[in-house]
Ligand SMILES: Nc1ncnc2c1ncn2[C@@H]1O[C@H](COP(=O)(O)OP(=O)(O)O)[C@@H](O)[C@H]1O
């Protein structure tokens with residue numbers, strides 16, 4: 153599974169949070185196929201879950217006619233996951249810092265923070281053809297805060 | 310998840326049999342979400358696996374540039390699964406009867422037979438816009454040869 | 467998510483089972499806590515030992531419950547964090563906010 | 579898929595582990611059987627008790643192995659079918675073709 157075409161998997165579904173568990177299971181299956189260990193699976197899955205929750209709630213405003221598309225790209229050294237919605241995107245000013253003492257006890261505003269904590273590269277992109285996407289990567293050899301070494305597998309089996 | 314848009318999940322990937330286990334895991338996750346029990350999951354998963362194997366091998370002739378698309382449609386009484394490839398389709402004369410004494414000991418020719426045995430409605434369709442699809446349905450209350458009652462769940466939990 | 471309620475001396479223990487995520491009865495813990503406060507029960511221990519998954523909404527749910535109780539002069543503490551939940555609370559700087567315990571007896575005894 | 583080879587009197591037992599599916603070393607059983615025949619070992623028992631999954635290709639693999647052995651005057655029998663595999667062999671009318679056993683001792687004794 154080395155050429156870019158062969159290693160790209162796309163998943164599309166309607167804006168229903170009833171799909172979140174399914175999406176996370178699929179993320180786990182794909183991350184496992186990509187050679188990630190149990191802990192990475194967990195943090196990748198949580199990041200996908202948060203990005204998809206945002207796509208459904210903020211991007212598509214829970215409109216069941218609007219769809220969410222996830223593209224999983226597997227390459228030798230990383231997995232790149234793109235979560236697309238049909239919304240207008242995120243303004244930087246809208247992304248709160250949940251560690252700010254003023255925000256510490258707020259009930260919301262930790263989703264993007266989790267994605268940024270657990271993935272290696274995270275970008276937000278408003279698409280010229282319409283819609284918005286979050287692009288996030290996880291390197292196979294990466295090590296970050298929320299991660300232990302047990303069960304790691306850095307060479308894709 | 311009742312409206313048609315909300316309950317349609319699409320999966321697209323390249324023509325690589327290395328994806329078969331993943332596809333089967335995803336089929337299991339979706340069938341479980343749709344409320345099917347363990348035995349149904351197994352037979353639906355096997356049918357999807359056989360249809361996708363054919364799409365990769367016969368439809369797309371293992372060309373990694375060509376993609377396979379699966380659409381899972383969940384409705385209250387059934388799951389409908391459509392497996393699309395970019396090939397020219399199946400002629401009826403090509404579908405062997407593996408129970409014919411002449412074919413009984415042949416190493417191949419049981420894939421479509423399995424799909425037809427385990428799913429409730431199976432159709433082959435050459436798409437006017439190009440490509441071929443197998444459309445297969447499994448009813449929630451169905452009972453067929455390869456199936457036991459244990460673990461069944463007929464009302465979607 | 468499923469919540470069971472127990473009482474040990476004047477502490478109410480909520481045993482929470484399953485997922486604390488968006489959609490999974492998101493407001494259930496908060497509502498249960500509000501009911502307890504209305505009934506005058508202000509020492510609340512959330513037992514999270516059987517919680518299988520928490521997302522950012524779930525963290526928010528714990529924070530809301532905490533502020534509601536604190537604002538009414540009560541105390542809300544956490545028991546038996548899983549390793550993953552502890553990590554989430556650590557990176558969000560909430561481990562310093564919550565009083566957390568691994569031993570139920572010690573947790574109950576800690577309420578003043 | 580993983581195959582281990584044992585010998586009990588003049589019967590060779592292949593213990594097959596894992597999946598017999600397309601891509602999973604599809605031709606491995608057939609090749610192993612061919613090697614045995616070349617070495618003059620014509621009584622072969624496939625132990626399928628630890629096989630986790632079989633697709634239509636896997637069924638074809640069993641059939642090929644069977645016909646190869648039979649054509650050379652040998653015998654190939656099956657041991658410990660899982661419930662699902664038994665169902666697949668039943669609907670393909672192959673249960674009548676294969677000699678199948680649940681007990682290894684009886685299977686070994688059955689070779690003439
Ligand atoms: N896909 C999106 N489209 C539009 N706005 C978004 C999207 N994702 C996030 N946002 C904005 O960024 C804010 C912060 O998101 P997040 O950190 O996930 O916290 P929360 O969703 O709990 O508010 C959201 O409240 C929303 O205003």
Ligand SMILES: Nc1ncnc2c1ncn2[C@@H]1O[C@H](COP(=O)(O)OP(=O)(O)O)[C@@H](O)[C@H]1O
Nearest residue numbers: 363364367368396398399403417418419420421
């Ligand atoms: N998606 C497809 N596109 C074109 N031809 C197909 C497709 N699926 C099946 N076929 C044809 O039907 C035949 C029977 O398929 P099947 O019953 O799955 O057995 P097998 O794949 O083992 O030959 C194949 O050999 C092929 O000629």
